[in-house]
Amino acid sequence: MSFSFTLHATDGAARTGSISTARGTIRTPAFMPVGTAATVKAMLPEQVRATGADILLGNTYHLMLRPGAERIARLGGLHRFMNWDRPILTDSGGFQVMSLAGLRKLTEEGVRFSSHIDGSKHLLTPETSMEIQRLLGSDIVMAFDECPALPADRATIEASMRLSMRWAQRSRDAFGDRPGHALFGIQQGGLEPDLRAESAEALQAIGFDGYAIGGLAVGEGQDAMFGVLDHAPAMLPADKPRYLMGVGKPADIVGAVARGVDMMDCVLPTRSGRTGQAFTRRGPVNLRNARHRDDPRPLDAACTCPACQGYSRAYLHHTIRSGEIIGAMLLTWHNLHYYQELMAGLRLAIDAGRLAAFQAEFDAFQNAGDIEAA
DSSP states (O other), X not given: OOOEEEEEEEETTEEEEEEEETTEEEEESEEEOBOTTSSOTTOOHHHHHHTTOOOEEEEHHHHHHTTOHHXXXXXXXXXXXXXXXXXXXXXXXXXXXXXTGGGEEEOSSOEEEEOTTTOOEEEEOHHHHHHHHHHHTOSEEEOOOOOOOSSOOHHHHHHXXXXXXXXXXXXXXXXXXXXXXXXXXXXXXXXXXXXXXHHHHHHHHHOOSEEEEOSOSSSSOHHHHHHHHTTTGGGSOTTSOEEETTOOSHHHHHHHHHTTOOEEEOSHHHHHHHTTEEEETTEEEETTSGGGTTOOSOSOTTOOSHHHHHOOHHHHHHHHHHTOHHHHHHHHHHHHHHHHHHHHHHHHHHHHTOXXXXXXXXXXXXXXXXXXXX
């Protein structure tokens, strides 16, 4: 099956749709759980699927270092390796390499860096990134780009964006013709509308199967991010999926979807689950807090996940404070369930033309706080 995107409904800038791939359909707006090292931490693949996830994200940088893309290819590819038969998107490795600071050197060719694991030397270029993602067998491949942290001066953002556009062309050339697989370009330009427009124009001239909005969630804050999203998605083709990288908190997701974003990913729900924070209809709950130690009630009585259906707040508090693995497992499951339930609610609201009411209800519940535990 070839890769395609079908638009189903719109409500303002928000949209629902479906992405067809050889390994299944992705309902949009979609949240992608992050499986950095070929695992969504504290979860089995079938449990991730049970939350409603249609697609996972894998990390090129981490997988190329350990266990190695060639080894994964010999073992049948990333899907077989991690026992996930649904679509997988892999990032290009650019963001992780750029965050190495003193351990990397940037040139026109690419990035030379030292492994954070053993100090070994590597060169990552648009061509090697495409080859690594080919070996992994990714359904959706990301172009190699540079992602500078914000705040940064305009000259730095401009130079970085134009380098990313040159790398985008090289990524396109190296990707070649791979039926059943898709390549996404990444818009850059920081907080500058004209640079975002220039980047979008350059990417469309090259031609990609989908387009990501990069360079956000890197320190600029929600207001600045939403300011970019007020115009950036509309710069990208309406008949292709739009992917906001590395976002985010539930309020970030609702705001991004309302501005026309179709796909998102973030480590937040899994990382928070391992550290005792749960996301709920009434906002985040810290299960490490002593006020939960004698509470027999569920985390969220309206939630149907295993953590809420079978365990008390007191038990969750106990396992988190004791460092028991089951605590991380249950809260991670709950958080991923909540995120997928949020996406399902957004899709239903957009299809029904009632996104504004959904947003108002979401805000009211989030602002009410965790009153059930008061």
